[in-house]
Structure formats: C-alpha cells, structure tokens
Amino acid sequence: MLRAIKGDFIYAGDRQKLSAHKNSYLVYEDGVIHGIYSVLPAAYLQAELEDYEGRLIIPGLNDLHLHAPQYSFRGLGMDMELLDWLQTQAFPNEARYADIAYADRAYSQFVEALRTSATCRAAIFATLHTDATLLLMQKLEESGLYSFVGRVNMDREAPVYLCEASAAAALEETRSWIEHSLQRFHHTRPILTPRFIPSCTDTLMRGIGRLAERYAMPLQSHLSENPAEIALVGRLCPDSGSYAEAYARRGCLGQTNAPAIMAHCVWCDEDEQALLREYGAFVAHCPDSNMNLSSGIAPVRQYMDAGLRLGLGSDVAGGTQLSLFRAMQQAVQCSKLRWRLNAQTEKPLSLAEVFYMATRGGGEFFGAVGAFEPGYAADLLVLDEGEIPTPLEDELSLQQRLERYIYLAAEQRPLHKYVAGNKLF
C-alpha cells in the first residue's frame, strides 16, 4: 500500500554530509521508499498521508553490537577491566538463562526497552542456551524490530556451566537451531556467534566457519578489544600474525556471501584493517563499553579513511545504555580525545560522520537500510523536540535541530517509530 509521511527529514547523504528536506513528503510502498519530494507528485496524491509537519524525522538507528542477556545487570561492577568483568559479572549472569522462567522475565524487559528505544535493527548476542535464545527471538519477532540473534558458542576459557559439551555437540546444536529459526521467524534471523577466539577451540571455530559457508550466513564476534585479550589470542593462536588473521584462518571473518561484524576493533593495526577491508567485515564501534572496560579509543578516523564498513554498537552491558544517540555523542568525544592525545594527527569525527555510522553505516549490514533514498527500507523515527526548552527564537536549521537532539535528548523515547514501513508506536 502506498503511503506518504510529511515532516522535516534529515539523513546521511554519505559519510560526511547530511541531506536535509524541510517540510517534505516521504513516499513508501510495502515498506520500501520511493523518494522524498518537496511537493507531493501527482502520481502519489492517492497515498495515505500521515502529517507530522514541523517534526524532525530521521532514519531508524541500527545497533551492530549488544548482548541481550546482559541488559539485566548493566550499571553494576563497572570498576573492572574486560577479562575480570567477564568472569565475575558477565558469565555468572549469563548462566541464569538456563532457567527459562528467568529468561522469560529478563528478555521481556530487554525487548520492551529495545522496542521503545530509537533502535530499529540490531545484531544481538544471546547465550548458549537454545531454548532461551529461541524465546528471545520469538519476543523480538513479536516486537516488530528487525534483528539478527546469535546463540553464543563457547567451549573453553569459561566456567564449565557456560561451555558446550563438546565442539561436535555445539556444532550440531547450532545447526539445528539455525534450521529451526530460519523456518520459524521472518524478521528475526540467526547469525553465527562464536563469542571470541579465547572461548572457542580451533575445532569449534573451524566448524562455525563451515556453517557460515553452508548457510551463506553472517557471523558476529569480538576483535582486538583489550591488550590483555589480544596477548591471550597471540598465545592461543601461534599460527596467526594477528587476531583478525586468527579469525580469517578459521573461516570466520565473513568469507562467505554474508559479512561478519567485528565488535570493538580498538587496537587494529594496518594489517588487521587490510583483512577487514578484504572480507568486507563491519566494525561495530562501541565507545561507551571501550571507556567502561578501560579498553581504549578505537582509531575510527583511520577506519573511515581506509573505507572500512562502520557502524555503532551500544554493547550493553559493557556499555550501560541502549541509546545510540548516546553512542554518537561518545564516538565524537572519544575521537576528540584521541586527536588531542595523539599529537593531533587524526581529525575528530564530526556529528555528520557519527550519525552516518548509526544510520546508514550500520544499516548496510541489514541491506538497503538507514537512508531516505529510493529502494531503502522505510525505517524512521519521528522525534519530539518539545522536551528541550530554549529561549532562543532564531529558527534553527535541521542540522542544528539534529545536533541538539543527539546531545540533549539521548534517553528520550521517539514520538513514533516505523520499521520497514510498520508503525510500532
């Protein structure tokens, strides 16, 4: 069905430039955009119109990295580094998802929070518990959000209660979960999810690589987050010159028709960057988490210049907030600190660039997503600027209104949210 929305539209035209369309009409049909017009063309006069005149409308945000089971304990145990935090916070809490009643309670809260947030699409880690993972997928499917969800694989360097019985059993269980979820869900897709090299034996990791190939299925994992973790990978994988190479050698860097998402990439050197580019992998930049877990500041300017595929991740619960507006602020702030502390060699990220990452950059993982251009999915957020008081009577540009919203209304619920043309609220 043909529909039109009226309002003040702004989106990332490319990596550096915002495209603003004041008082215009967005036309879409069956969830796919036809175009934006300052005057509604005659051919579209019969479209069903929703009038949000004067409201700022932006593409839905896309979260390339978060852990659903960790939503429950976000904001606790923050005075720790990655490996300690995993052992004392993440692992014991993830073990609770063996209890389906707990999973039901926890995932209901998580999905409701994500549904009412500004995020339209997400790539999500679950746990190794198949039943709980399917329950999460069911709830996401019902929410109207679009997502990739991963049953997490681990068979070493973790408490026994979070390790698969064996690599072979893990691969069989994963295969069966894939088959089941491919049949059962429409916009909630399975994604291969080896936690990271330290928690997967070579046998398991290579098996996952074969599954990726067999199903032409994307994969998500963690890469070069923390110096101690990187040193551990060096000891575990003497066959590889880098952490990224260790994934590549095991067929897990997206060497299929479907790309990989690598979260963090705080410490990737030129060689690792070259591998990421070669395989078209997405970098999920997670500045909140990288600060909380003392990981460092990712060289995002280098990734931009190298043409890597780039998106933002909240990384709940290494990050504490689902808000990707918050992640945009923090990505800019971290890049400014990196610039200042690194002899001013890498130019800070601009607001337009981080907005690109949160919309179009991350959206690319989901297909034609994150822009208001023909053929793109009709994912959009109608924003409420009324909660930000100002005595200024100057008329602000759409760019300024966007900047104000990102900095001042990061935690606010959008007024309306559409995913693939469906109005969620």
Next chain:
Amino acid sequence: MLRAIKGDFIYAGDRQKLSAHKNSYLVYEDGVIHGIYSVLPAAYLQAELEDYEGRLIIPGLNDLHLHAPQYSFRGLGMDMELLDWLQTQAFPNEARYADIAYADRAYSQFVEALRTSATCRAAIFATLHTDATLLLMQKLEESGLYSFVGRVNMDREAPVYLCEASAAAALEETRSWIEHSLQRFHHTRPILTPRFIPSCTDTLMRGIGRLAERYAMPLQSHLSENPAEIALVGRLCPDSGSYAEAYARRGCLGQTNAPAIMAHCVWCDEDEQALLREYGAFVAHCPDSNMNLSSGIAPVRQYMDAGLRLGLGSDVAGGTQLSLFRAMQQAVQCSKLRWRLNAQTEKPLSLAEVFYMATRGGGEFFGAVGAFEPGYAADLLVLDEGEIPTPLEDELSLQQRLERYIYLAAEQRPLHKYVAGNKLF
C-alpha cells in the same frame, strides 16, 4: 525544629570509602544534621518523621562550575575547539543578556532545570550584565537552591559588546553589585568572576584581587583548559612561569580567607599543582566539557594523590547536561582512558571517588556540606530506583544500588530534594 528521615542512606565517608546505613534515621535540626542512627535514640522520639523506607538517600550534589547564560544553546556547535567555540557560540549568545526580557525567559528555564535536577548547590557564571545577573540571583534565591553567582569581568580579547567600558568602571560596577547582592540575598552569594586571564587586563585582574581581599570573597575562573589557551596566557603574562602563577601574582588564586575555584585544570603540572595546594584552591573537574571541546583528560588521580581540593562541574554549555551523575560516569570513563593511554601509570578513579567529588569534595566549598555527619547541612536527595527495571531478585547492596543509579538514571529527577533542611519538592 527537630526532624527525622527514615531510609537507606549512603554517602562518602572519605575520599575512597562509601558509608552505608540501611534502614536508618537521619536526624537534623534547623537544617543541620545531628547524626544517623540505626535505631532512633529516645531523645529524638519527638522529631517529626518522614518515612522513605526502602528508598536510597544520598547527599545533594554540588556543581562547582557552570555558565547559566549558556544553558540556552547547549548541544549546538559542538564540532569546535575552545577558542573558536567562545567566539562563535558563547560570546554572541552571552551578549543577548543585555536584553532583560530575554534574560528573564532564559534564566527562568535555567533555574527551573537546576531546581528539579540533583544539584543542591552550585558555583555559577553569569555575564557582565549587572541587571540580568541580579535577576538570575533573584530567581535562584526563590528556587531554594544555594549558590554563588558571578557577574563576569572581561575587558580584552572579546567582542566589544562583551567588554567592560574600562577596568576602573568594571571594578566600580562589580563593587556596587557586590554590596547590593550581599544585602539583598541570603543563600545566593556573589563571587568574583574574572572570566580567565586572556579576557582580563592586568589592571582589571589586580583590582579583582583587591576586591577579593577587601570582602574576603571567593573567586572563580578557568585554568589550563586547552593548549592554545595556555600558550596565549604565556604570551600575555611574560611575568609568570605558569598560568596558575599568573593568577597568583594578580592576587586571584584565593589568597584571602575565601578560596578560589579553578575550572578544568586539564594540563596543570607539578608547579601549578603546588600553587593550587598552597592556596587551597578547588579544582572543578569538568569531563564532559573537556571531551566536547577537545581539551584533554585532567590528571585527577595526581590531584587526588597530591591532596588537592576536588569537585565536579557540569560546565554547561561546554558540557551539555546539568546532571552530575553523568559527570561522575564521565570522570570515571576519562580516568580509565587516561590510565590506558598513559602506560597504565595513573589508577582510574573509582565510583566511590567520583561520588566523593560530586558530594563532599565540591561541598567543602560551601562549608560543611556533602556528608551525613554531625554538623553538616541537611542537603539530601531521595532517589527513585523504580524506573530501572531488572529481573534480578538478588538483594543489591547500597553500594550496588548507588552504582546502578549513577550509570542508569543520570537524567532522572529525584523523588524529593532537600537543601539545608528545606524540602524543595
């Protein structure tokens, strides 16, 4: 009148340690605390009791640095560094306060936002407009908040519309404003406020130093925020070996009975730290602003170790948020990045340490403020944790509840707020 409050109390016992009192009674009289008791002593049985059983109660937060006139344009023009930002954003917007109708509108919004925030006391920059500054002070007085407010002095390196007519005229106007406001207000006090060395001639700065001495009045300014600013001060003050020394030589580092607050201190070396310690100056650490304006990361661990007086500042509008919970998060995050990027030599700040800074550390500027101990002001916040959903059924400690609140509810309005024993809401 003798009053008692029941609830779960937590405060900074010292710089490193939280002091928790579950299900206890805080007794106060005429705005001053008698003590905390797990059982209400017989002598206090006649106290009027307010029962907040099960609620988390913390001391009010104290903001050592913010610019009231900048509240209007926070979240705009954030892709700039300090000196450019001053010229294109701060100065033109501050000029609007020559118009008293604009000032009325803008300061009403600011004071209402501060009143409903978690901040109980603040040290505030106004502008050089005396009428608008008095209007701001009147509104703050009526709000029930306790504050120091500064009419800002500038007579160089700023647009002519923001410069005083002459140093002599500025000093006379400042003296008259001090006399007037000392008589007129009770808990809204004047504070000497030379903007910073670059915008004050030596004649003006020395005159301000004499006013500080004459009135035994505290002073607030900016110190060593940005490398370009520091270089400028070096050129402007060849008589001084450092930026802090330039203030000291002009009698503006708190060489009276009243201390100075120096905002930022991002780049203070050992010599500057020694001067700050010698004069008992307060460092107002403003991490949000220091990130937004690409200033850098202040060496707060060094200041802690050197025993400097330390508080937090929101620095609206270099910072975008009034929330000092947010500033606590960011102070921890910045210290973690500094640790990581500086060869792990300076231990990151703990949650207890930043909570100390926001309560007791900054509170010291206002007297016996920021702790639940005998003789301290009854400034307190009753918090609402109900907005943070969790599936966990484990009972959290008061420390964990505080951590969760700081990370997850930074923008939330407290349930109740008391300043010096007066309930604001």
